Amino acid sequence: MRYLIGLLRIVLFVLLLGFAVRNAETVTLRYYFGYEWQTSLVLVILLVFTLGVAIGILSCLGKISRQGRTIAAFRKKYPPLDQHG
Numbered sequence: 674m675r676y677l678i679g680l681l682r683i684v685l686f687v688l689l690l691g692f693a694v695r696n697a698e699t700v701t702l703r704y705y706f707g708y709e710w711q712t713s714l715v716l717v718i719l720l721v722f723t724l725g726v727a728i729g730i731l732s733c734l735g736k737i738s739r740q741g742r743t744i745a746a747f748r749k750k751y752p753p754l755d756q757h758g
Contacts, residue, residue, distance in 0.1 A: 696715050697713055698714050699711055700712065
């Protein structure tokens with residue numbers, strides 16, 4: 674299984690590297706008030722993807738912390754039974 678995962682990682686890396694090489698054109702991002710940023714298309718795609726992942730993780734943190742508090746309260750109210758008794 675370890676070899677299959679390693680092979681999958683290599684294939685994914687080669688595919689992403691090919692994508693990056695094929696999309697190396699420079700793009701211009703225009704902001705408000707005349708600001709511009711010229712960079713590679715791959716960098717823009719990577720930045721937007723990373724920003725989306727970060728926003729998704731941050732939006733889940735509230736629910737995860739609430740669940741953690743609920744689990745802690747449940748464990749406090751109902752302690753685990755002794756496995757050997």
